[in-house]
Structure formats: structure tokens, C-alpha cells
Amino acid sequence: MHHVVPLLPRAYREECEVDGYTIPMKAKVTVNKWALGRDPEYWDEPEIFKPERFENASVDFLGNNFEYILFGSRRRFCPGMSFALENIEYPLAKLLYHFNWKLPKGMNPNNMDMTELLGISGMRKTNIYLTATPFHPLVDG
Ligand code: HEM
Incomplete structure (x- = not known):
């Protein structure tokens, strides 16, 4: 819920389509980790402090689960x-x-x-x- 880096800014190098929307080249797009962490579609009672939600959970923060990208994902993953x-x-x-x-x-x-x-x-x-x-x-x- 409380991210060190809540927003990840990006700029598109080429035009592409995401979820039916055409994103023009050079458009600035922000990945909103803050909102992803509060999305009830992915988290049960997202506003509740419930660390046990991670017990035996398959979700990790290594960039494989896009609802929980604390350190980013893939090419720009946090080297620290x-x-x-x-x-x-x-x-x-x-x-x-x-x-x-x-x-x-x-x-x-x-x-x-x-x-x-x-x-x-x-x-x-x-x-x-x-x-x-x-x-x-x-x-x-
Ligand atoms: C809890 C602590 C930290 C968190 C949550 C965190 C998270 C992140 C995130 C989300 C990104 C952006 C990834 C992206 O753009 O997709 C990032 C990038 C980066 N982080 Fe961290 N970070 C942390 C600590 C550190 C530390 C301690 C260092 C260095 C010692 C570090 C070095 C960097 C660098 C150099 C980048 C840029 C990578 C790139 O753009 O290619 N981070 N970090």
C-alpha cells in the first residue's frame, strides 16, 4: 500500500495498442503502483493491514506479478x-x-x-x- 516509489513514468518509443487504446509515439504513460496496491480486483480487503495475506501466496515482488511491482519489472528493474x-x-x-x-x-x-x-x-x-x-x-x- 505504501510504496517508496509509487509512480513509474514511461515514454512510448513507438505507437502501440494497450487494452484497445492506441498509445501514440512519445506519449507519457505512468504506471500507478499506488493504485495497483489498492485494487480490490487483486487484493482481498486492500486497505486492511494484513501481512498474513502473503503467507503461502504465490505472488512475489520480483517483477513477475504486475499487481505487486515494488521494485519495478524486467528491463528497468531496480538494481538496488x-x-x-x-x-x-x-x-x-x-x-x-x-x-x-x-x-x-x-x-x-x-x-x-x-x-x-x-x-x-x-x-x-x-x-x-x-x-x-x-x-x-x-x-x-
Ligand atoms: C526499498 C527500497 C527501494 C525500492 C522500493 C526501489 C524501487 C525502485 C523502482 C520501482 C524503480 C523503477 C523501476 C522502473 O522504472 O521500472 C527503481 C529503479 C532504480 N533503483 Fe531502486 N528501489 C529501492 C532502493 C534502491 C537502492 C538502495 C538503490 C541503489 C543502491 C537503487 C537503485 C536504483 C536504480 C539505479 C534504478 C534505476 C534503474 C533503471 O532505470 O534502469 N534502488 N527502484
């Missing part, structure tokens, strides 16, 4: 994918393992403002403030 994943998954796992996380007092997770700013990268409109308490596996575990 492995670097990005290492630098997101490992630090995130460390943060989750070493801290307990809480929302500020009285804040309901369902009322969090998930609005994004318009732009090349899909940044949040508002910051999330969390309270982190250190978790020591040997003491607290």
Missing part, C-alpha cells in the same frame, strides 16, 4: 533491490527484537493517520511517534 532489502530487513528485525514498542498514551492503532504526501517518493504526511523500551532477552525473555 538486494542492497535495499538487507538494509531494511536486518535493522528492522534488530529493532523489533531489542525493543518493545508502544504507541503514545491513548492512541488507537486503527486511528493512525497513514496519509502520504504527493511526490516522487511516497513519504508519510505525519510522523509516527513510538515509545521504545529496551528488551533484554536474557532478563526479560
Whole structure:
């Protein structure tokens, strides 16, 4: 739902036909990943945070499933994918393992403002403030 790069711009090198529409040469076309991620034709309850939807799912983000092209697809596929994943998954796992996380007092997770700013990268409109308490596996575990 929340893409780092929500829109992929393209320009047509030659006239061609897509879904019955004639796209003229040099036309600018934008692949809207933001909308694809919210399309109920492809996703069950797309607006709901449901990570388990990916359990045992055949859909991957390697450019084979066009409803989920986080890193693009084919010729212009992101060459930094492995670097990005290492630098997101490992630090995130460390943060989750070493801290307990809480929302500020009285804040309901369902009322969090998930609005994004318009732009090349899909940044949040508002910051999330969390309270982190250190978790020591040997003491607290
Ligand atoms: C979560 C992090 C990242 C995401 C979601 C992401 C996503 C993307 C997407 C969607 C594209 C456009 C593909 C297209 O036009 O079809 C792209 C292109 C590109 N990315 Fe990433 N990227 C990420 C991190 C990185 C990192 C860490 C690097 C470099 C270290 C990188 C380098 C590039 C380059 C050079 C291109 C242009 C490729 C081309 O046009 O041929 N990206 N990325």
C-alpha cells in the first residue's frame, strides 16, 4: 500500500495498442503502483493491514506479478533491490527484537493517520511517534 516509489513514468518509443487504446509515439504513460496496491480486483480487503495475506501466496515482488511491482519489472528493474532489502530487513528485525514498542498514551492503532504526501517518493504526511523500551532477552525473555 505504501510504496517508496509509487509512480513509474514511461515514454512510448513507438505507437502501440494497450487494452484497445492506441498509445501514440512519445506519449507519457505512468504506471500507478499506488493504485495497483489498492485494487480490490487483486487484493482481498486492500486497505486492511494484513501481512498474513502473503503467507503461502504465490505472488512475489520480483517483477513477475504486475499487481505487486515494488521494485519495478524486467528491463528497468531496480538494481538496488538486494542492497535495499538487507538494509531494511536486518535493522528492522534488530529493532523489533531489542525493543518493545508502544504507541503514545491513548492512541488507537486503527486511528493512525497513514496519509502520504504527493511526490516522487511516497513519504508519510505525519510522523509516527513510538515509545521504545529496551528488551533484554536474557532478563526479560
Ligand atoms: C526499498 C527500497 C527501494 C525500492 C522500493 C526501489 C524501487 C525502485 C523502482 C520501482 C524503480 C523503477 C523501476 C522502473 O522504472 O521500472 C527503481 C529503479 C532504480 N533503483 Fe531502486 N528501489 C529501492 C532502493 C534502491 C537502492 C538502495 C538503490 C541503489 C543502491 C537503487 C537503485 C536504483 C536504480 C539505479 C534504478 C534505476 C534503474 C533503471 O532505470 O534502469 N534502488 N527502484
